[in-house]
Amino acid sequence: MTKHQVTLTVNGSSETIDVDPRELLIHTLREKLDLTGAHIGCETSHCGACTVDLNGKSVKACTMFTVQAAGADVTTIEGIASPDGMHVLQESFREHHGLQCGYCTPGMITRAYRLLQDNPAPSEEDIRFGMAGNLCRCTGYQNIVKSIQAAAAQMNAAQEAAE
Amino acid sequence: MNDLSPGSVPSPDDRAAKLKGLGTSRKRVEDARFTQGKGNYVDDVKLPGMLFGDFVRSPYAHARVKSINTEAALAVPGVLAVLTAKDLEPLSLHWMPTLAGDKQMVLADGKVLFQGQEVAFVVAEDRYAAADGIEAVDVEYEELPVLTDPFKALQSDVVLREDLDPEADGAHGPRKHANHIFLWEEGDKTATEQVLSEADVVAEEMVYYHRTHPCPLETCGCVASMDKINGKLTVHGTFQAPHVVRTVASLLSGIEEHNIRVISPDIGGGFGNKVGVYPGYVCAIVATIVTGKPVKWIEDRMDNLMATAFARDYWMKGKISATKDGKITALSAEVTADHGAFDACADPTKFPAGFFHICTGSYDIPVAYVGVDGVYTNKAPGGVAYRCSFRVTEAAYFIERMIEVLAIELGMDAAELRAKNFIKADQFPYTSALGWEYDSGDYHTAWNKALEAVDYEGLRKEQAEQVEAFKRGETRKLMGVGLTFFTEIVGAGPVKNCDILGMGMFDSCEIRIHPTGSAVARLGTISQGQGHATTFAQILATETGIPADSITIEEGDTDTAPYGLGTYGSRSTPVAGAATAMAGRKIRAKAQMIAAYLLEVHDDDVEFDVDRFVVKGAPERFKTMKDIAFAAYNQAIPGVEPGLEAVSYYDPPNMTYPFGAYVCVMEIDVDTGQYDIRKFYALDDCGTRINPMIIEGQVHGGLTEALAIAMGQEIAYDEIGNCKTGTLMDFFLPTAWETPNYITDHTETPSPHHPIGAKGVGESPNVGGVPAFSNAVHDAFRAFGLRQTHMPHDHWRIWKTAHDLGLHG
Numbered sequence: 001m002t003k004h005q006v007t008l009t010v011n012g013s014s015e016t017i018d019v020d021p022r023e024l025l026i027h028t029l030r031e032k033l034d035l036t037g038a039h040i041g042c043e044t045s046h047c048g049a050c051t052v053d054l055n056g057k058s059v060k061a062c063t064m065f066t067v068q069a070a071g072a073d074v075t076t077i078e079g080i081a082s083p084d085g086m087h088v089l090q091e092s093f094r095e096h097h098g099l100q101c102g103y104c105t106p107g108m109i110t111r112a113y114r115l116l117q118d119n120p121a122p123s124e125e126d127i128r129f130g131m132a133g134n135l136c137r138c139t140g141y142q143n144i145v146k147s148i149q150a151a152a153a154q155m156n157a158a159q160e161a162a163e
Numbered sequence: 164m165n166d167l168s169p170g171s172v173p174s175p176d177d178r179a180a181k182l183k184g185l186g187t188s189r190k191r192v193e194d195a196r197f198t199q200g201k202g203n204y205v206d207d208v209k210l211p212g213m214l215f216g217d218f219v220r221s222p223y224a225h226a227r228v229k230s231i232n233t234e235a236a237l238a239v240p241g242v243l244a245v246l247t248a249k250d251l252e253p254l255s256l257h258w259m260p261t262l263a264g265d266k267q268m269v270l271a272d273g274k275v276l277f278q279g280q281e282v283a284f285v286v287a288e289d290r291y292a293a294a295d296g297i298e299a300v301d302v303e304y305e306e307l308p309v310l311t312d313p314f315k316a317l318q319s320d321v322v323l324r325e326d327l328d329p330e331a332d333g334a335h336g337p338r339k340h341a342n343h344i345f346l347w348e349e350g351d352k353t354a355t356e357q358v359l360s361e362a363d364v365v366a367e368e369m370v371y372y373h374r375t376h377p378c379p380l381e382t383c384g385c386v387a388s389m390d391k392i393n394g395k396l397t398v399h400g401t402f403q404a405p406h407v408v409r410t411v412a413s414l415l416s417g418i419e420e421h422n423i424r425v426i427s428p429d430i431g432g433g434f435g436n437k438v439g440v441y442p443g444y445v446c447a448i449v450a451t452i453v454t455g456k457p458v459k460w461i462e463d464r465m466d467n468l469m470a471t472a473f474a475r476d477y478w479m480k481g482k483i484s485a486t487k488d489g490k491i492t493a494l495s496a497e498v499t500a501d502h503g504a505f506d507a508c509a510d511p512t513k514f515p516a517g518f519f520h521i522c523t524g525s526y527d528i529p530v531a532y533v534g535v536d537g538v539y540t541n542k543a544p545g546g547v548a549y550r551c552s553f554r555v556t557e558a559a560y561f562i563e564r565m566i567e568v569l570a571i572e573l574g575m576d577a578a579e580l581r582a583k584n585f586i587k588a589d590q591f592p593y594t595s596a597l598g599w600e601y602d603s604g605d606y607h608t609a610w611n612k613a614l615e616a617v618d619y620e621g622l623r624k625e626q627a628e629q630v631e632a633f634k635r636g637e638t639r640k641l642m643g644v645g646l647t648f649f650t651e652i653v654g655a656g657p658v659k660n661c662d663i664l665g666m667g668m669f670d671s672c673e674i675r676i677h678p679t680g681s682a683v684a685r686l687g688t689i690s691q692g693q694g695h696a697t698t699f700a701q702i703l704a705t706e707t708g709i710p711a712d713s714i715t716i717e718e719g720d721t722d723t724a725p726y727g728l729g730t731y732g733s734r735s736t737p738v739a740g741a742a743t744a745m746a747g748r749k750i751r752a753k754a755q756m757i758a759a760y761l762l763e764v765h766d767d768d769v770e771f772d773v774d775r776f777v778v779k780g781a782p783e784r785f786k787t788m789k790d791i792a793f794a795a796y797n798q799a800i801p802g803v804e805p806g807l808e809a810v811s812y813y814d815p816p817n818m819t820y821p822f823g824a825y826v827c828v829m830e831i832d833v834d835t836g837q838y839d840i841r842k843f844y845a846l847d848d849c850g851t852r853i854n855p856m857i858i859e860g861q862v863h864g865g866l867t868e869a870l871a872i873a874m875g876q877e878i879a880y881d882e883i884g885n886c887k888t889g890t891l892m893d894f895f896l897p898t899a900w901e902t903p904n905y906i907t908d909h910t911e912t913p914s915p916h917h918p919i920g921a922k923g924v925g926e927s928p929n930v931g932g933v934p935a936f937s938n939a940v941h942d943a944f945r946a947f948g949l950r951q952t953h954m955p956h957d958h959w960r961i962w963k964t965a966h967d968l969g970l971h972g
Contacts, residue, residue, distance in 0.1 A: 020291065027290075036207040037200020039431070041380045042464045046891035049380055077200035086199065094194035097860045101692030102197030103380045103431025109198060132898040135891070137380050137432045138692045140863030141899040 006070045010035070011079025019066045026050045026061035029076060037077035037106040041135070048134030051107035052076050058114045058133070077106035080113055088158075089113055089151045098147030100138035108134050112148045120156060124149065178773045183712060184705030185919065188856035191697045193690075202429040208386045208399045210457040214243065216450050217293040217460065218443070219283040219300045220470070221275035224311070224541040224884020225323070226304040228271050231283055236299040241292025243454060245300060246284040246446060248272040258326075259415060259445055262438070262663055263515060264334025265344070265506035266326075267544060269442040275304070276323060276504035277543050278886050279469030284446040286458060309884040313478065313501040313538035316342040323504065323539045334506075335515045335537075344506050344537030349520040350597050355532035358493035362484030366572040370564045371953045372557045372933075374476035374501065374542070374878040376468055377549040378894065379691070381431025383471055384461035387447040391455055395422050400444060402427045402719075403437040404729025405689060407663060409721045411440050416448060427719035433691035434868070435547040436472045438509040438731050465889045472509075473542070473878050474549030476501040477519075477557045483565045489575050491584045494528050494596075496561060498535040500546070506537060508546035509731070510553045511661040511668060517553025518652045518818075520597040524562035525606050525650045525822060526584040531596040541884045550868055550929040552653040552732040559649045563934035567646075567941060568950055577942075578619060581648050582610055592915075599652060601820045602914050602922075604848070609910045610648055613824035613846045616908060619644075622828060630946045639834050641946075642841075645827035645939025649931035653923045654737025654819040663728060669814045670739035671725035672746040674703065676807040678796040680789030681713035684746070687727010688739040689719040693861070693925055695735060698853045699743050702919060706747025707754075708774035708788040725810060733821070733923035736853065737914075742813035744918040749809035753795075757807075758786040760800050819914045819922035823847040825931045829939035833970050836962030838874070838940070840903040845931070848910045850922035859907050862928045866905050869932025871897050873940075875957040895955070944968060 003018040010033060017032050029035045029052070041049035043062050050062040053075040080087045089109050092098070099105040108131070115122065115130040122130065127148050128141070136144060173181075183189045196202055233245035248270040251257040258266045271282040285296035310316040310323065322329070322341040332338065335345035359365055385400030396418055402408045405425040413420040430437065443460040450458040462471065478499040484492045500516065502508065510517040516535035523531050548554065570577040585606040586593045593601040626642045633641060658667030671687040684703055688695060696716040704711040718724055727739060751771060758776035759766040762784055769776040776791070778784040786794075794800070795807040828842040845862055852858055875895035879887045888894045913920025933954075940956045941949055947968045952960070965971060 022291065030207075031209075034209075035200070036204075037202075039204065039381065040206065041382075041431075042891045044464065044890050044892060047380060047896075081199060086195075090198040093198050094190055097191070097856050099194060099197055100694065100860060100864060101380070101432040102193065102202045102429065103204065105197045105202075106200040128899040128902075132900040135380065135896050135898060137378065137434070137868065137896065138864045139860060140865075140867035140905065141902045142863045142904055143860060145899065 004067050006066055008069050008071060009073045011075055021065065021067055023066045024062060025064045025066045025069050028066040029061060035076050035078050039103055039106065041103070046135065048111060049104050049107045051111045051134060053110055053114055058111050077110050080109060087113070088154050092147045092151035092154065096143050096147040096150055098139065098144045104134060104136045108136065108144060116152055116155065121152060175773050182704040182708065182710050182774060184701050185851065185853055187701060187854065189697055189701055189711060189854055191694050193694060193696050204381055204429050204431055205384045205386060205399055205401050206461050208428065210386060210388055213386065213457040213459055214286050214288060214450070214454060215290045215293050216284050216286045216447055216458050217290065217297060218281045218466070219285065219297050219302065221271065221278060221280040221282050223275060223304055223306055224278045224309045225276060225307040227274050227307060228282065229303040229305055232301040233283065235301065236285060236296040239292065239295045239299050241288040242285060242296035243288070244286040244450065245296065246270065246449060251449060254449065256415060256445055256449060259440065261505055261507040263506040263508040263510060264512065267505040267507055269445045277541050278884050279466065279543060281442040284450065286450045286454060309541045310342065311540055311542060311880045311882060311884050313499050313540055316538050316540050323541065342539045344502055344539060345515050347516045347535045348533065350532040351530055352532040354530045355493050355495050358530055359482050359484050359495060362492055363487045364572055365482060365484045366565065366569040367482045368565065368568045368951045370479045370481055370561050370951065372475045372477045372479065372560050373954055374473050375549065375872050375876050376473050376878050376894065377434035377436035377547065378468065378896065379432030379434050379436050382462035382464060382467040383437055383441060383443065385444050385447050386457055386459045387451040388457035389451040389455065395424065396448065397424045397426065398448065399426045399428055401430050401437045403433045403689060403691065403731050405719055405721050406687060406726045407666060407729060408440060410666065411664065412448065415445065425721045427689045430689065430691040433731070434550045435474060435509065435731055438547060439472055439507055441471055464891060468878065468889050468894055469886045470543050472545040472547040473503065474545065474547050475557060479557065479561045481561060481565045483569050485569055485573060489573050489580050489583050491526055491528050494523055494531040494565070496522055496533045500535050500537045501540050501542065502537050502546050503540055503542040503544040505544035507544035509548060511655055511663060513660055514553060517548065517555070519554040519558045521555055521599060521650065521652045522558035522562050523595050523597055524559065525586060525648050527586045527590065528596055533597060542880060548732055550865060551926045552651060552655065555651055556930045556933060559930045560934045563647050563649065563938060564951065567938055571945065571950055577646055578614060581646070582607065585610065600817060601650065602817055602916055603912050604650070604820060604822055605910065605912050606648065606822065609822065609824045609846055609848055612908070612910065613826055613844060617826045617842065617844050639832060641831050641833060641943040643829045643831060643939035643943030645829060645935045645937065645942055647825045647931050647935040647938060649934070650820055650822045651927055651930050652818045652820055653733035653926065654815055655732050655734055656818055657816060658814045666728060667814065668728045669812050670727040670734070670742050671810065671812045672739060672742040673725045673810040674746045674750055674808060676709065676750060676792045678793050680709060680792040682709055683715045683717060684743065685717045685724040686739045686743065687725055688730040688735040691730065693735065694857045698857060699740065701853055702740055702743045703747045706744050707750050733926045736921045736923040737819045737917060738813060738815050740921055741815060741918050742811045745813055746809045746811035749811060750807060753803070753807060754788060754791045756803055757791045757794050757800060761786050761790070761794055816916050819850065819917060821847065821849045821922040821924060821927050823927050823931045825935040827935040827939040829943065831940065831943045831961060833965040836958035836965070838961065842906070843903055844906045844908065845928060846908040846910065847924055847927050848912050849924035849927065850911065850913045850917065851920035852909065852911060853921060858924050861925045862907050863905055865926060865928025866932045867897055867902050869929045870902065870936055871895055873933045873936035873954055873956060875955045877955050
């Protein structure tokens with residue numbers, strides 16, 4: 001199979017890799033770039049464990065070919081924290097017990113990160129609708145919603161204080 | 164080291180708060196790595212030269228395997244080997260024992276018995292090459308008649324298990340048909356039938372608890388690695404019972420147990436799916452021995468739903484009798500249990516139907532009988548405890564439906580009927596008609612609290628008004644009030660009657676206190692999201708006076724952890740939690756001797772006070788646990804060995820019996836079958852509460868799994884055995900959008916026999932939640948004559964129920 005050379009930006013650094021045209025983005029991230037935060041849960045785009053941020057949109061990396069991501073700007077859970085420490089969402093999920101087994105958590109937080117960029121002050125309904133592409137088997141979502149609400153409030157307060 | 168000025172000594176409460184011990188909503192220590200994508204799950208394990216194995220699976224539910232041609236597959240670039248039953252046979256590994264006393268094909272041996280069955284194992288350089296290899300394996304099948312209905316299977320001439328002698332007994336006694344596995348009975352059949360035949364009122368119903376699947380978000384998998392130089396086999400895998408896997412691996416492979424290391428890394432949810440031993444583990448182990456390289460096997464979601472560990476599939480024919488005023492007099496359950504192609508339940512050996520005979524529930528029923536017939540069909544093997552103790556959720560669903568049906572028969576309110584028959588607080592310890600000794604409970608208090616919290620009378624009034632409005636044509640919606648009062652039986656279990664493959668179901672904890680006063684504790688259990696690293700440290704903090712933040716909890720590595728039976732059936736807190744407390748007490752006992760020596764008093768003259776030992780009557784004279792730990796390593800104390808370590812293997816004297824009262828208020832659209840959960844109130848009594856935050860999280864999660872099961876989730880087959888629900892497109896997992904908010908509440912009735920009084924909670928919400936959701940659907944239609952309909956109550960089935968009751972005009 002002819003390899004394709006693909007260059008993309010992952011968590012701020014430029015990566016060039018040789019891939020088969022059929023290689024899925026999730027496998028490239030996990031196996032070639034050793035970014036194992038995003039997980040595989042269903043291979044059919046239902047569970048969202050593989051969610052990454054790609055050019056400012058939430059994308060399920062288990063159903064996208066790596067060659068489709070050529071030139072893209074990708075952020076994974078490993079790139080969400082800043083050098084100063086954890087992202088507000090990461091702190092908030094811990095504070096409000098928004099995770100249990102942790103398997104869905106990277107996808108969940110990466111999705112919530114984009115949701116709050118798109119809608120900085122979501123209602124509970126907005127959050128439940130906006131997070132419906134990410135499945136969790138442990139928490140029943142109640143504390144995930146709470147974690148995201150609290151993170152939004154904290155981010156907005158910080159924003160106001162800065163202005 | 165002691166500051167004796169009185170003003171500087173923090174109060175006992177302040178000191179206790181610093182420990183973050185029992186009863187604290189301590190934040191989880193696991194979360195920092197999980198929120199940053201630094202968990203270490205089995206598919207994250209990457210070893211040098213690692214290969215990837217995957218299965219050729221049967222497209223047929225029942226067929227003879229005429230031939231398997233692997234030639235083309237071996238020519239595929241990257242494919243190194245293809246294993247079939249013929250390759251495993253010389254090693255006697257083409258079949259393996261199940262946990263239920265049966266045996267199971269590792270790879271198809273002459274025939275296949277369910278769709279998705281493992282036929283050949285392709286080993287390749289990566290998962291893409293393995294997939295190519297699978298496509299190139301040529302298997303010739305000859306289709307055979309398919310049996311998917313257990314009742315028909317018991318009548319059919321088609322023999323599924325040709326490997327079994329039809330005349331010989333099975334693992335659990337005589338078999339009455341070639342497709343019969345066992346008849347398991349408990350209670351007094353004659354006396355029960357006598358009471359039923361003479362009763363004022365008898366309600367009879369077939370209650371079906373459909374086949375479903377635990378479906379953790381992470382599927383099953385392993386990485387097997389044979390180091391041929393030192394003869395050591397290491398297996399990383401998604402194991403809920405790593406020590407049992409080590410023992411089974413040793414028995415199967417002949418490798419001595421000390422040369423096998425089993426490691427359960429982080430596990431992405433288990434819910435019973437990861438208790439059993441699957442062909443993938445065996446094949447990966449054989450493949451690493453054959454190739455000399457590490458071999459990874461990871462299920463995809465379709466493999467997971469089609470082939471590993473279904474749950475339930477119990478047809479429960481019930482009879483319940485009562486006096487005219489509603490006092491229950493007898494209960495009978497005749498169950499037909501569909502086990503699929505192999506009996507691969509994960510029950511304690513002596514209980515082929517698990518603890519189903521907890522089915523008298525929370526009620527004082529004088530006489531009862533249970534008979535369970537296990538049956539082979541052309542479906543995937545299993546029968547695991549999906550977020551419940553063994554078959555307890557089937558039992559709870561059964562009795563809570565029978566109570567509702569009896570209430571209809573009596574024309575009585577179902578809440579009143581329950582209260583009238585509860586085991587009373589002064590009857591505990593209570594021995595049930597089916598032989599269980601319930602440890603503690605106060606059902607009336609919990610029930611009254613729940614009914615008041617939801618304004619039960621107000622709900623019934625509102626419901627009656629809505630029925631009238633519906634009849635007048637003013638609304639097309641009906642309201643259901645789903646009641647449940649459940650009693651669980653968890654914490655398996657006493658070694659005298661509970662074992663898995665001969666291993667007694669004790670559990671263990673080993674503690675080492677370091678010289679500077681911090682500690683590491685290792686347990687025989689393994690967390691899959693329950694937060695053991697957080698909560699077990701809390702138990703130890705209270706027992707030893709060392710802050711929970713200074714205690715590391717480790718599980719899942721059989722080279723370091725003491726032997727234990729693992730985590731399932733809500734057994735970690737009742738069994739390993741007890742071992743932890745007992746090991747902590749051993750530490751404290753030695754610490755007392757050291758403290759007495761340091762304080763120059765007799766052992767009996769010091770007493771434990773939160774984080775220190777004080778001289779009785781002279782609290783200003785004390786030694787903290789930190790002082791004592793240091794002394795244990797740096798002083799020669801006459802008659803006391805150096806060091807501060809302890810180990811406890813805990814054989815529980817009894818099970819624990821958590822209970823709860825749940826109320827679900829649901830509104831149903833008669834024309835669309837859609838439903839809206841207006842309120843869900845869950846009161847749980849799990850005895851002593853270790854970490855209320857984690858308990859609440861467990862309840863939320865368990866209720867959502869119950870919602871899934873009751874309202875849509877099922878493993879369904881067509882008549883030729885095709886699994887119709889093999890992906891998350893078809894298999895219902897609720898999203899945040901469908902899931903309601905839950906109101907949680909509690910009472911606290913400690914277990915009298917558990918060292919800290921804790922009973923376990925992880926599975927209660929699933930056990931109690933399923934009947935609560937289902938009873939709400941049934942209750943909505945009670946006024947229109949519905950007695951019993953089958954789960955899952957998806958929109959179509961609810962619509963169909965309304966239609967069959969003539970509500971569509």
